[in-house]
Amino acid sequence: MSDNLLEVKNLKMYFPITKGIILQRHVGDVKAVDGISFNIKHGETLGLVGESGCGKSTTGRAILQLYHPTGGNVLFNGEDLTLMKGEALRHQRRQMQMIFQDPYASLNPRLTVGNIVGEPLEVHKIGNAKERRERVQELLKVVGLNPYFVNRYPHEFSGGQRQRIGVARALAVNPEFIVADEPISALDVSIQAQIVNLLEELQAQLGLTYLFIAHDLSMVRHISDRIAVMYLGHLVELTDHETLYSNPLHPYTQALLSAVPIPDPYIEDTRQRIVLEGDVPSPTNPPKGCNFCTRCARAMDICFETDPEWKDMGTAEEEHWVACHLY
Amino acid sequence: MATLLEVKGLTTQFFTQDGVVHAVSDISYKVDEGETLAIVGESGCGKSVGVMSLIKLIPQPPGKIVAGEVWFDGKDLLQMNDDEIRQVRGNRIAMIFQDPMTSLNPVLTIGRQITEALQLHLGMNNEQARQRAVELLELVGIPGADSRLDDYPHQFSGGMRQRVMIAMGLSCNPQLLIADEPTTALDVTIQAQIVDLVKGLKHKIGMAIIWITHDLGVVAGLAERVIVMYAGQIVEEAEVHDLYARPHHPYTLGLLKSIPRLDLGKGEKLIPIEGLPPDLVDLPKGCPFAARCTYRIEKCLAENPPAEYVTSSHRVACWRWEYVIANQPQAGS
Numbered sequence: 001m002s003d004n005l006l007e008v009k010n011l012k013m014y015f016p017i018t019k020g021i022i023l024q025r026h027v028g029d030v031k032a033v034d035g036i037s038f039n040i041k042h043g044e045t046l047g048l049v050g051e052s053g054c055g056k057s058t059t060g061r062a063i064l065q066l067y068h069p070t071g072g073n074v075l076f077n078g079e080d081l082t083l084m085k086g087e088a089l090r091h092q093r094r095q096m097q098m099i100f101q102d103p104y105a106s107l108n109p110r111l112t113v114g115n116i117v118g119e120p121l122e123v124h125k126i127g128n129a130k131e132r133r134e135r136v137q138e139l140l141k142v143v144g145l146n147p148y149f150v151n152r153y154p155h156e157f158s159g160g161q162r163q164r165i166g167v168a169r170a171l172a173v174n175p176e177f178i179v180a181d182e183p184i185s186a187l188d189v190s191i192q193a194q195i196v197n198l199l200e201e202l203q204a205q206l207g208l209t210y211l212f213i214a215h216d217l218s219m220v221r222h223i224s225d226r227i228a229v230m231y232l233g234h235l236v237e238l239t240d241h242e243t244l245y246s247n248p249l250h251p252y253t254q255a256l257l258s259a260v261p262i263p264d265p266y267i268e269d270t271r272q273r274i275v276l277e278g279d280v281p282s283p284t285n286p287p288k289g290c291n292f293c294t295r296c297a298r299a300m301d302i303c304f305e306t307d308p309e310w311k312d313m314g315t316a317e318e319e320h321w322v323a324c325h326l327y
Numbered sequence: 328m329a330t331l332l333e334v335k336g337l338t339t340q341f342f343t344q345d346g347v348v349h350a351v352s353d354i355s356y357k358v359d360e361g362e363t364l365a366i367v368g369e370s371g372c373g374k375s376v377g378v379m380s381l382i383k384l385i386p387q388p389p390g391k392i393v394a395g396e397v398w399f400d401g402k403d404l405l406q407m408n409d410d411e412i413r414q415v416r417g418n419r420i421a422m423i424f425q426d427p428m429t430s431l432n433p434v435l436t437i438g439r440q441i442t443e444a445l446q447l448h449l450g451m452n453n454e455q456a457r458q459r460a461v462e463l464l465e466l467v468g469i470p471g472a473d474s475r476l477d478d479y480p481h482q483f484s485g486g487m488r489q490r491v492m493i494a495m496g497l498s499c500n501p502q503l504l505i506a507d508e509p510t511t512a513l514d515v516t517i518q519a520q521i522v523d524l525v526k527g528l529k530h531k532i533g534m535a536i537i538w539i540t541h542d543l544g545v546v547a548g549l550a551e552r553v554i555v556m557y558a559g560q561i562v563e564e565a566e567v568h569d570l571y572a573r574p575h576h577p578y579t580l581g582l583l584k585s586i587p588r589l590d591l592g593k594g595e596k597l598i599p600i601e602g603l604p605p606d607l608v609d610l611p612k613g614c615p616f617a618a619r620c621t622y623r624i625e626k627c628l629a630e631n632p633p634a635e636y637v638t639s640s641h642r643v644a645c646w647r648w649e650y651v652i653a654n655q656p657q658a659g660s
């Protein structure tokens with residue numbers, strides 16, 4: 001077996017735009033994810049960053065087959081998920097779970113914590129009622145909640161505690177791989193660190209592999225081994241967390257890093273920012289050539305003509321993928 | 328510099344079915360002319376209610392400004408009647424809100440919304456107000472300002488809408504601009520644009536700013552003075568460099584230790600603040616932070632420390648601030 005747990009090849013996810021009520025004519029596509037490729041190794045954390053609307057959440061969902069991808073392949077442990085259906089896919093899903101962004105919306109308010117955390121066990125027909133109950137209590141302990149909370153409802157918990165319930169639910173079926181879709185962005189600053197530490201501890205204990213989706217670069221840098229930067233449906237750069245910070249190649253990555261404020265007034269006093277002009281173009285009508293050409297300070301003629309190739313600029317031991325005509 | 332605004336003992340409470348919510352308890356501070364003051368705290372710490380109370384934007388009932396004085400230009404804003412305060416709001420003190428998606432009226436054009444304040448406060452006619460609105464949109468960096476006045480809010484992106492909000496806030500040349508988490512709903516590259524814009528405008532216009540946020544990173548590059556709030560109280564106030572270099576309050580220290588920094592490496596564990604903020608209906612007897620504090624002693628549970636000046640510009644509400652400074656966890660340990 002290769003050391004890649006997950007291989008994503010040329011993944012595409014288009015959402016059709018239709019016009020008319022009865023005869024729904026197909027007039028265009030929202031190209032949320034437009035041909036991205038990357039691998040995730042066993043036990044590693046891959047951070048996926050980008051601004052809102054760049055397709056990072058869609059990528060996470062398309063990997064788990066919550067959407068049926070328009071094109072490309074997703075190999076999980078060597079098996080292609082995009083070709084699977086029904087029972088076979090459900091069986092694979094035991095190995096991959098998701099933690100959602102909004103802990104207020106992702107827990108059913110009419111179920112008790114015990115039912116929420118136990119539901120994946122029921123779906124996958126694991127154990128009998130008694131074993132499931134014990135497992136739920138054990139899971140609550142693992143995520144730092146009191147096991148006596150099983151009969152309470154989500155509204156009785158704070159945001160951070162709810163996110164812990166979401167983590168417990170994801171862990172219930174002993175998955176190998178977890179997609180964490182902005183798991184901390186709805187939480188307060190002092191609570192964020194609690195959840196991040198929990199995720200890191202669980203990874204160390206259980207050998208989990210994470211795809212950590214976020215827009216907060218400093219948090220992604222903290223938790224990830226490698227980081228992929230996404231812009232308007234494309235990956236623009238992918239490398240290890242150290243290199244991405246010390247030697248960002250793509251102009252978008254450079255701008256993104258320079259826009260992140262650093263909590264130190266002495267540094268901020270002297271820092272030179274690259275401030276990007278304008279907004280992200282619409283994914284229904286992305287610009288010709290490189291997607292970033294409309295906002296790039298270093299755009300050349302070729303950038304407006306052809307889409308840059310996704311190539312490895314790294315050394316033998318460390319990959320450094322980038323899609324830019326400058327290199 | 329001359330003091331522009333002075334808040335003394337402001338206390339705002341909400342009378343609800345569950346009891347009295349002590350949203351803001353006895354806070355006092357000053358804002359100098361042309362100064363940028365940041366108020367930092369987590370959600371529910373009373374930072375928004377605190378500034379909304381200044382210009383009586385609190386829904387009454389259930390809210391009530393129970394005590395305090397707000398001196399602005401020789402007058403106590405809290406003693407003013409509705410007509411008088413309306414002359415100040417949007418005119419001499421302007422406010423921009425967190426969510427540019429919901430704070431603009433979707434059925435009125437941008438031009439209509441900007442000119443409203445101009446006609447109301449400055450008595451301009453349609454022609455003059457439109458002219459001024461174009462200038463304002465150009466000032467905040469909206470291209471094609473003249474034609475965009477007739478557009479509706481949905482035709483603008485999030486960052487552009489926040490620019491429109493800022494243009495509206497600046498329309499009557501306010502002496503004080505209150506910005507309530509103006510960049511929280513925006514992406515980081517757009518946030519950088521807005522922060523740059525506000526900094527530039529401040530130099531140009533010379534107004535004072537109260538910037539409310541939970542993001543200690545934004546504050547570092549923007550503010551001159553910082554107030555940290557917790558559970559409706561001011562726990563620390565200091566000049567910005569001083570606050571980050573030598574936080575005196577365990578809560579400020581905890582906030583700084585719990586956020587990852589882009590310029591420091593991976594691997595160091597974050598030090599979270601354990602536990603949860605207290606319930607504002609049922610505040611503990613002593614220091615509100617005591618339950619989560621690692622520096623706690625017996626006295627903290629019994630008596631709430633007052634915010635006292637330890638130097639001429641640095642005040643802190645903690646019984647053990649001297650011990651806190653002497654025993655800080657080292658960065659990266």
